[in-house]
Amino acid sequence: MAKTNKKTEAEQPVQPAKASGLFEYAPAPESPAAAGEIATSYGHFIGGRFVDSSGSEALKTVNPATEQVLAEFAQGTEEDVDRAVQAARKAFADWSSLPGSERAKYLFRIARIVQERSRELAVLESIDNGKPIRETRDVDLPLVAAHFFYYAGWADKLDFAGFGPNPRPLGVAAQVIPWNFPLLMLAWKVAPALATGNTVVLKPAETTPLTALRFAEICRQAGLPDGVVNIVTGDGRTGAALTAHPDVNKVAFTGSTPVGRSIAKQLAGTRKKLSLELGGKAANIVFDDAPLDQAVEGIVNGIFFNQGHVCCAGSRLLVQESVQDELLDALKRRMGTLRVGDPLDKNTDIGAINSAAQLARITELAAAGEQEGAERWAPECELPGAGYWFRPTLFTGVSQAHRIAREEIFGPVLSVLTFRTPAEAVEKANNTPYGLSAGIWTEKGSRILWMANRLRAGVVWANTFNKFDPTSPFGGYKESGYGREGGRHGLEPYLNVEALDV
Amino acid sequence: MSTLAANAPGATGGGLADVAASEATLRRFLHGLPGVDQVGLESRAATLGTRSIKTTAKAFAIDLAISMIDLTTLEGADTVGKVRSLCAKGLSPDPSDRTAPQVAAICVYPDMVATAKDALRGSGIQVASVATAFPSGRAGMPVKLADTAEAVAAGADEIDMVIDRGAFLSGRYLEVFEEIRAVKEACRRPDGSAAHLKVIFETGELQTYDNVRRASWLTMIAGADFIKTSTGKVAVNATPPVTLLMLEAVRDFRAATGTQVGVKPAGGIRTTKDAMKYLVMVNETLGDDWLSPHWFRFGASSLLNDLLMQRQKLRTGRYSGPDYVTVD
Numbered sequence: 133m134a135k136t137n138k139k140t141e142a143e144q145p146v147q148p149a150k151a152s153g154l155f156e157y158a159p160a161p162e163s164p165a166a167a168g169e170i171a172t173s174y175g176h177f178i179g180g181r182f183v184d185s186s187g188s189e190a191l192k193t194v195n196p197a198t199e200q201v202l203a204e205f206a207q208g209t210e211e212d213v214d215r216a217v218q219a220a221r222k223a224f225a226d227w228s229s230l231p232g233s234e235r236a237k238y239l240f241r242i243a244r245i246v247q248e249r250s251r252e253l254a255v256l257e258s259i260d261n262g263k264p265i266r267e268t269r270d271v272d273l274p275l276v277a278a279h280f281f282y283y284a285g286w287a288d289k290l291d292f293a294g295f296g297p298n299p300r301p302l303g304v305a306a307q308v309i310p311w312n313f314p315l316l317m318l319a320w321k322v323a324p325a326l327a328t329g330n331t332v333v334l335k336p337a338e339t340t341p342l343t344a345l346r347f348a349e350i351c352r353q354a355g356l357p358d359g360v361v362n363i364v365t366g367d368g369r370t371g372a373a374l375t376a377h378p379d380v381n382k383v384a385f386t387g388s389t390p391v392g393r394s395i396a397k398q399l400a401g402t403r404k405k406l407s408l409e410l411g412g413k414a415a416n417i418v419f420d421d422a423p424l425d426q427a428v429e430g431i432v433n434g435i436f437f438n439q440g441h442v443c444c445a446g447s448r449l450l451v452q453e454s455v456q457d458e459l460l461d462a463l464k465r466r467m468g469t470l471r472v473g474d475p476l477d478k479n480t481d482i483g484a485i486n487s488a489a490q491l492a493r494i495t496e497l498a499a500a501g502e503q504e505g506a507e508r509w510a511p512e513c514e515l516p517g518a519g520y521w522f523r524p525t526l527f528t529g530v531s532q533a534h535r536i537a538r539e540e541i542f543g544p545v546l547s548v549l550t551f552r553t554p555a556e557a558v559e560k561a562n563n564t565p566y567g568l569s570a571g572i573w574t575e576k577g578s579r580i581l582w583m584a585n586r587l588r589a590g591v592v593w594a595n596t597f598n599k600f601d602p603t604s605p606f607g608g609y610k611e612s613g614y615g616r617e618g619g620r621h622g623l624e625p626y627l628n629v630e631a632l633d634v
Numbered sequence: 635m636s637t638l639a640a641n642a643p644g645a646t647g648g649g650l651a652d653v654a655a656s657e658a659t660l661r662r663f664l665h666g667l668p669g670v671d672q673v674g675l676e677s678r679a680a681t682l683g684t685r686s687i688k689t690t691a692k693a694f695a696i697d698l699a700i701s702m703i704d705l706t707t708l709e710g711a712d713t714v715g716k717v718r719s720l721c722a723k724g725l726s727p728d729p730s731d732r733t734a735p736q737v738a739a740i741c742v743y744p745d746m747v748a749t750a751k752d753a754l755r756g757s758g759i760q761v762a763s764v765a766t767a768f769p770s771g772r773a774g775m776p777v778k779l780a781d782t783a784e785a786v787a788a789g790a791d792e793i794d795m796v797i798d799r800g801a802f803l804s805g806r807y808l809e810v811f812e813e814i815r816a817v818k819e820a821c822r823r824p825d826g827s828a829a830h831l832k833v834i835f836e837t838g839e840l841q842t843y844d845n846v847r848r849a850s851w852l853t854m855i856a857g858a859d860f861i862k863t864s865t866g867k868v869a870v871n872a873t874p875p876v877t878l879l880m881l882e883a884v885r886d887f888r889a890a891t892g893t894q895v896g897v898k899p900a901g902g903i904r905t906t907k908d909a910m911k912y913l914v915m916v917n918e919t920l921g922d923d924w925l926s927p928h929w930f931r932f933g934a935s936s937l938l939n940d941l942l943m944q945r946q947k948l949r950t951g952r953y954s955g956p957d958y959v960t961v962d
Contacts, residue, residue, distance in 0.1 A: 154925050155694060155917045160686035266684060425882050426674030469918050478686035575669040595671045
């Protein structure tokens with residue numbers, strides 16, 4: 133797969149970005165050994181213990197930067213899922229009746245252990261996912277700890293969260309998470325669920341199970357009661373068995389819109405509470421009075437952060453026509469300095485694409501962009517021989533009708549569209565089935581507010597992009613899903629706020 | 635940014651000659667420059683600060699940084715002896731290792747220029763002199779010009795002038811502009827050559843990043859050869875974000891006019907780690923064209939010894955400590 137891609141990439145016309153430099157950075161690799169011992173095979177984590185699967189099927193997780201197999205892990209069966217849900221159910225009575233201040237102690241302890249083991253977790257995440265160590269070290273891990281700290285603080289204050297007195301937990305939460313931020317998505321799901329007194333069964337993505345399994349060790353280290361957190365690995369079949377399980381009270385899913393849609397259908401008519409965080413096709417809107425240098429950084433951070441594997445990525449650049457040339461020149465110059473390569477090198481900006489399947493999808497959509505008449509540009513940069521890689525890519529001359537303007541690419545590919553007036557910017561930005569995030573770049577404060585009121589997106593960033601904080605709710609409009617994670621709002625999906633017993 | 639020049643009021647064909655035709659045109663131009671977002675600028679500078687510079691890259695960067703230093707003494711207590719000793723240090727920074735490069739310049743007060751010039755004769759090291767009632771700049775124009783002329787006459791290769799921050803902050807941009815023009819004129823020597831003019835903003839007093847961008851353009855249009863952050867005499871001196879912003883300004887100015895201008899952060903840069911961060915900013919913002927003492931300088935005094943200690947460590951594998959570098 134990678135080889136095929138390399139060939140098509142090589143055929144692309146690329147323009148020289150930067151002459152070979154005087155000041156070349158020597159390799160600065162983080163040690164893979166810092167990831168700690170990776171077992172050759174993993175079972176599930178159920179009832180506080182690592183257990184073998186009832187089935188015999190095993191999946192493999194590979195390092196996407198080298199294509200080497202890192203470990204085998206179990207394909208969770210319906211029976212495995214049932215055991216995990218039973219363990220969670222059994223643990224629920226004691227866990228939910230603990231005083232909030234006691235639950236908080238466990239969460240604080242988990243947060244501190246995450247901080248203490250952050251280097252190990254950052255390296256492991258980078259190896260399993262392909263994302264650069266600079267990001268796992270400076271973004272993922274600090275946010276993971278911050279989420280646990282933040283929700284630990286809520287555990288004994290739920291009476292004052294605005295959901296009436298004594299809001300009750302739901303029960304067993306089934307949580308299915310994606311591969312783009314494996315440990316961070318786990319934190320977004322597990323922290324509020326535990327703070328509110330629920331117990332969880334979590335299924336990590338089949339390409340990135342390792343940090344979730346390492347998190348299971350952290351739960352043990354923190355002395356978390358058995359069964360409060362259970363982790364069942366496997367692919368979509370395991371996920372479907374988990375969300376379908378009759379003894380689950382709450383389903384939380386982050387992933388693609390098609391899967392989210394099928395879960396919504398599956399749950400229709402049941403009493404399970406559902407929150408979905410799905411795809412996006414965010415508009416990053418740059419006005420001619422924007423702080424240009426910072427807008428360029430924001431555009432780069434919006435689409436090339438985490439190889440573009442971000443549901444809220446700023447994948448559509450809407451630029452005001454009067455500043456288009458100036459901005460695109462600056463953007464191309466900046467893209468020429470992006471460093472693509474070994475995720476464990478501390479100076480790498482863009483790492484590996486997470487899987488062969490995802491690389492195929494990005495390659496296919498980029499090809500469609502060219503076929504439909506958009507102009508493709510990528511800086512010249514050498515890609516490693518093995519592994520899954522894609523150059524940071526820019527499409528100009530994109531219209532609203534092009535597939536690359538409508539479909540989520542989930543890769544380092546930016547589609548550039550233009551607008552003339554604020555009203556046109558709003559109209560184009562909203563003209564998508566998604567509505568997860570948007571960005572506005574202007575020095576005019578009143579215009580930021582005017583735009584933010586009209587953009588149908590769950591998060592609107594002004595003069596920044598892809599900034600996350602546990603105190604801030606995150607979630608979508610339209611086909612980007614429903615429910616909010618983060619902040620006080622993130623408690624609600626895990627609480628019974630309809631029938632309050634006083 | 636070619637359109638930037640084209641959008642400039644009164645600009646014709648990429649030239650900026652008419653920008654300073656009047657107070658109004660100059661103000662319109664400076665206030666028409668793109669704004670600077672503080673959070674974004676600071677976060678970009680911080681991200682560049684996380685680059686990991688190791689082994690061969692570090693060795694290259696240390697030698698480059700040494701060769702970019704304007705080794706400085708600007709004390710009331712300066713004496714001929716002190717200046718001579720500093721010059722000796724600049725000529726041969728590490729007596730135990732003659733492969734260590736020379737510094738770029740020795741920076742002194744005007745009355746020490748002749749001493750420094752004499753001590754550095756034939757070495758290629760420049761003599762830079764502060765002037766224009768450094769550091770406050772609070773003197774009349776005749777005094778500032780006389781200060782400059784005296785330094786140039788004594789043999790200064792470079793003049794580090796300060797702008798009138800009072801005039802700048804009260805919006806009298808044309809006054810600042812004309813002062814720079816006049817000092818530039820005073821840098822001329824009888825033989826027709828001229829001392830290089832470095833213009834100090836004192837960014838710690840200008841306070842906002844928008845002011846720094848405006849000061850950069852004003853100064854470059856007025857004909858500065860270098861733009862420099864600080865005197866080293868106020869509470870806040872060079873910072874990575876301010877320097878990054880000035881690097882962006884010289885990049886955009888060259889794109890608009892074809893004229894290349896140098897950048898000199900000064901004050902508060904004390905460690906090798908700091909210097910590496912600045913060089914990474916130059917590398918990733920401007921590239922090779924500015925990676926030389928001709929276009930980038932560090933105004934510093936204590937930085938040199940830290941660079942030398944790190945250089946010794948790279949060479950020997952051992953960190954030998956401050957008694958193995960000379961104190962001057």
